[in-house]
Amino acid sequence: MGEELMQIMQHIHNGHHFLLSGGAGSGKTYTLVQVIKEIIKENPTSLIACITYTNAAVREIESRVNHENLRVSTIHDFLWECIGSFQKELRDSLIELINEREISINANVNLPINSDFFIKEGEFLHIQYKEYLRVSDGIISHDEVLRVANYMFTHYKKLRKIVKGTYPFILIDEYQDTSPLVIKILLETFDEDDSRSCHIGFFGDVMQAIYDDGIGDINTYKYPNGKVYEVKKEQNRRSPQTVIDLANKIRLDDLVQRPSKDKTAPNMMKDGQVKIGRAIFIYSRTESTTIYDIRKYLHDNESWNFDDSQTTKELNLTHRLIAGKAGFNTLMEIHAGDCILKYRNKVDNFIKHNLVNTDDKTFGEILTFLNNTFTDERSRKSFSQTSAMENFIKNNQALYDKVLNYPYNKFVKMYVSSDQLIDDKKQEEDETSKTGSRRSELIRHLMKIERCIYLYSSGRVEDFLKSTEKKIETITDKRSLHEAIDLLSNVEDKNIGEIIDLADKLDIVKKDDTLERYAERCPYVYERVLTVPYKEVQHLYKYLEGMTPFSTQHKTKGTEFDNVLVILDNGKWNNYNFEKLFTSSKLQDSVVQRTRKIFYVCCTRSKENLAVYYHKPSDEVLTKAKEWFGTDCVIKIDKS
Structure with missing residues (x-):
């Protein structure tokens, strides 16, 4: 024992x-x-x-x-x-x-x-x-x-x-x-x-x-x-000694890990000694350095093979760069970069600072009032459209005309963020919904539809029956179900709205209270999403279920790989700060704690080699990196 x-x-x-x-x-x-x-x-x-x-x-x-x-x-x-x-x-x-x-x-x-x-x-x-x-x-x-x-x-x-x-x-x-x-x-x-x-x-x-x-x-x-x-x-059966040493420096509690005494542990060599492994901190000072330069360096100098996603993994904190590669770029743009909503936020910020009464007014009426009342250049700049906003609105004039008629006080409450599209809590293909999930009711509904298709198509009928409202009692019902799934699977050029209606009509996934409440609470986002090709939902589902080579730092929890590359870029996500990870002495700060924990999880996925990349680090960051990784393992990779 x-x-x-x-x-x-x-x-x-x-x-x-x-x-x-x-x-x-x-x-x-x-x-x-x-x-x-x-x-x-x-x-x-x-x-x-x-x-x-x-x-x-x-x-x-x-x-x-x-x-x-x-x-x-x-x-x-x-x-x-x-x-x-x-x-x-x-x-x-x-x-x-x-x-x-x-x-x-x-x-x-x-x-x-x-x-x-x-x-x-x-x-x-x-x-x-x-x-x-x-x-x-x-x-x-x-x-x-x-x-x-x-x-x-x-x-x-x-x-x-x-x-x-x-x-x-x-x-x-x-x-x-x-x-x-x-x-x-x-x-x-x-x-x-x-x-x-x-x-x-x-x-x-x-x-x-x-x-x-x-x-x-x-x-x-x-x-x-x-x-x-x-x-x-206190034992560690996965990581090589270099990663164990690094992880112990990152931890915020008093638990200190050591290599396992079990000679058959995965991180032990045949002679009974723990694997040494390699943990390096690589950085660049120039803007021209790209992710491809980093991969090439690791391929040429460390013999990493990025074509093998089972052994080598690149971990990013955010999903935005991944969205285009994975095929759900429009959905991500709606949730993270919608220019009409950005313009609304800019207007609302001005209104709050200038105590403008917005009761019983539409968004369009508010804009008219601002233009007629605040005529000085400084004020106008504070609530005017940027060039990116102007271009977006010009290309989506019908969409913009519609929001001009929204009641202002309702429009400003239409909250949307990338968290509502991507829920990093989700780890397994069979976890369609978790308590506390930040996904919107609309995205959850779409994931239910795709999950039903996946479960039925993969022969998991018992799990499928738990997820659907379709009653299967006769041979005719079974035939009807098969035809329904075929209709939903072959989306061709159908948009999201058409598939939601079809899934409801076929009793596969009915429109429920939560979906109706979301449509009522956030009609702008709801109606925008309905027009997106449904193929993006299929791509999103595959990404979320780990069926693509892409991964984020949150989703990697519980997994392990021979080679792990961690990209330290918070993607303008204020919950994390990699500068503070290396420089802050305030270990009780919530952002510092959150960042250290995600960094710890990422580093400890490695079974052999770990590389951490930081773009344009300060001297203070480099000093801490040398303390954590060792001077010889802090490497500048700029082209000479």
Whole structure:
């Protein structure tokens, strides 16, 4: 029995909750599996709930431990299993949350609602959990399950007792990405009564907490101030020594990794010594240096092969440069570079500074007022169109004429960003929706359509039936389904709007409450997206599901490659700052922490060689780079 496993089992024997903290490549999942096996061995009749982050992880753990008393699921499935049979309490809780505006509902429903809201044709609706939201039909989705579960566990002591009695062991994988609501349920709400004991175990790494809506850490719950006892797993089985040394310098906590003592570990050589590997910092001072120059340098001097995407990976922080190559450039332009919306923002900024009354006025009326009122050159420059805006509007005059008639106060609330198109939380092909996802309701809807096509086409009929509203009961239904999928798959030159209508008409993916609310809340973006060729959605889906050679730094989490090139460019994303990564001493600064964590995740993907590229670094950045990488490994690659 390994050292960490012995410590964990001792905590379980003592009635403690525990936390296994392990850095990248430490074998946390292996230890999780060993803990499960040991619990089963000691408690053969007890049920164990193992909660993981993705359905792919569910399948991996189930394949390693095949036992009738083990229940492996995602957090949403686990919570629904706990609350789904309590229909009366579910309805009551939903009514409370809707009236408290914690759960959204169609704008044409007057609040507050009462207990007969869920009565249809004289009977109570059976509340269901699906991948779409239609509250008036008793259907809730991912986000609502978390809120309802939190409410029910807080207000129904009986429910807490039942779940704790059913599952004396609950293990949480990738705890750092788990919603704070879930942690609150497990470590606070569950402990409000001591009638039944329940052992809670957490597995993860605080330095890999790269999603803002996750708990990040559970330091406030750790012993001696809290009731969670930490066990550290310090070995690294993946990375060569140079990468381990670099990663230890980047970490923000006191966990220091060392090479594995296991001579069969992937990062060990045949003689039992750890691989040395190579970690270099390359930079350029000139504007003319391109990504192709960087690749050529690594190919010529380090023998990297960028044609092999399975062994060599280039990691970028943003998706904008990737969009054109991957084939969804128009969708990205709408979400990240729409010039009409940029012009609106410029006008709105001027209005806020000059206290202009915008009540009951259209966007066009506001522009007329500004032009008639603020005639000095300085003011006009502050709200006038740039040349790029002028060119865009000239080429999209009908679009611009339409927004001139929008009520101004509604138009300024139409928020859009690249986050609504790309959700980096998504890791696996079968994760169409996550709680806290920043994707817009429209993009989620489009991903559901593509996922249904993918599931059916790949023969995963059971998963397909969970994702669609199409009823399959007869041979005729099966034939109809096959024809429907063929129609959706062969998009030819159809646009997005046509495919949404077709999927709805064929009952593959119905238009739901969330889509209708988005169309009402953000008509400009909605109508623009509907005109885009649907082929861009197909390309976007393939990119998001890892079916292309391109990747971002967020999506690489959990993967590993022989050679890793990290491009340090924040792409004008204010959440990250690579200058501060190397120069700031304020380690508690949220931007610094966020940047260090994503940098840590990127560097530790390497199994052999790591290269970090920085364009035009300051002398201060280079000083820190030499400290981290070594003077000989900081290399200028400008053409002589």
